[in-house]
Amino acid sequence: MSQKILRGLESIKSVIEGKKFLLVRDEAYDHLKIKEFFDVIPHLEFSEITPNPLYEQVCKGIELFNREQCEQIVAVGGGSTIDVAKCIKLYCKMDSSINFLKQKAFDSGVQLIAIPTTAGTGSESTQHAVIYYDGVKQSVSHKSIVPDFAVLEPSVLETLPVYQKKCTMLDALCQAIESFWSVNSTDESKKYSQKAIIAIKENWIGYIFENMPEANEKIMEAANLAGRAINITATTAPHAMSYKLTSLYGIPHGHAVAVCLPEVWEYISKHIDDCIDIRGAQYLKDTMAQLAKIIDIDFYKEMMKKMEIISPCTNDKENDLDILTQAVNPVRLKNNPVALDAEVLKGMYRRILR
Numbered sequence: 477m478s479q480k481i482l483r484g485l486e487s488i489k490s491v492i493e494g495k496k497f498l499l500v501r502d503e504a505y506d507h508l509k510i511k512e513f514f515d516v517i518p519h520l521e522f523s524e525i526t527p528n529p530l531y532e533q534v535c536k537g538i539e540l541f542n543r544e545q546c547e548q549i550v551a552v553g554g555g556s557t558i559d560v561a562k563c564i565k566l567y568c569k570m571d572s573s574i575n576f577l578k579q580k581a582f583d584s585g586v587q588l589i590a591i592p593t594t595a596g597t598g599s600e601s602t603q604h605a606v607i608y609y610d611g612v613k614q615s616v617s618h619k620s621i622v623p624d625f626a627v628l629e630p631s632v633l634e635t636l637p638v639y640q641k642k643c644t645m646l647d648a649l650c651q652a653i654e655s656f657w658s659v660n661s662t663d664e665s666k667k668y669s670q671k672a673i674i675a676i677k678e679n680w681i682g683y684i685f686e687n688m689p690e691a692n693e694k695i696m697e698a699a700n701l702a703g704r705a706i707n708i709t710a711t712t713a714p715h716a717m718s719y720k721l722t723s724l725y726g727i728p729h730g731h732a733v734a735v736c737l738p739e740v741w742e743y744i745s746k747h748i749d750d751c752i753d754i755r756g757a758q759y760l761k762d763t764m765a766q767l768a769k770i771i772d773i774d775f776y777k778e779m780m781k782k783m784e785i786i787s788p789c790t791n792d793k794e795n796d797l798d799i800l801t802q803a804v805n806p807v808r809l810k811n812n813p814v815a816l817d818a819e820v821l822k823g824m825y826r827r828i829l830r
Contacts, residue, residue, distance in 0.1 A: 594644040653776075724799065748764070
């Protein structure tokens with residue numbers, strides 16, 4: 477990956493100087509110090525973005541980008557904002573009379589700079605994006621949408637609501653853990669994962685409960701490392717299971733993934749012989765042993781308890797179990813090192829909703 481990781485806003489002055497760029501941002505932007513930096517630099521803004529971004533919003537951003545003949549895109553925000561910016565870059569040179577999702581993707585050549593304002597998805601360093609078309613989640617992937625520059629500015633984390641910090645940090649931690657056991661893992665991805673997990677283990681209390689600048693910096697770095705790991709491996713079962721929990725119960729993505737992860741973790745550990753990783757059961761056994769030395773499941777559960785991250789409640793449990801099980805994306809399950817069928821998934825959801 478040819479992306480450059482930069483630190484601090486001043487590092488991009490020479491990159492955007494003299495360029496006509498579209499600033500893609502969310503509502504939180506108005507309350508950040510970053511705004512002061514961009515206020516003195518001529519630019520256009522696009523802010524019609526929701527937490528689960530829509531295809532129609534991407535189309536509006538593309539229309540503005542092309543109408544004003546912009547040269548660059550700068551994304552300032554969380555994962556959804558950066559995902560919208562990625563899609564604007566990917567689709568802006570395509571035929572607007574045809575559904576962009578049905579056209580063959582290619583590199584538009586438009587430079588993209590991503591400045592994350594949360595420490596969670598690591599979207600600033602991945603080739604993946606998520607948007608919704610007619611209410612259905614669409615996974616968009618292409619090597620060209622990895623931002624050319626990712627700017628890490630930890631001061632943006634100081635004003636994040638505590639619950640948002642919990643959810644986004646847990647998303648990063650889950651990504652790092654899933655990447656570690658993924659069938660697509662490599663030596664490189666495992667190094668990123670391990671560094672991310674250790675950084676979160678050592679700094680989560682200072683980040684969540686004390687808002688320490690040093691901890692904020694470490695967690696932002698960890699989220700970026702987790703993103704770089706998942707860019708190599710993609711996510712596994714906990715992420716695949718999480719999306720319907722979010723839409724059905726209205727809980728944030730990171731919260732949903734976090735309550736799914738221990739169920740999958742325990743199942744993998746107890747069913748090593750059902751390994752589908754071509755490297756074999758012994759390799760998976762060694763991988764899970766390595767993971768346990770970096771972070772064990774009891775430590776993870778204790779973190780969840782201290783942060784008061786609990787499973788959603790439902791009055792229609794049995795009906796919901798069928799809805800949840802049927803909604804799991806089988807493609808993501810292929811990345812999981814142990815096979816999971818519908819009955820196994822249903823059992824997991826039953827325990828999650830207990």
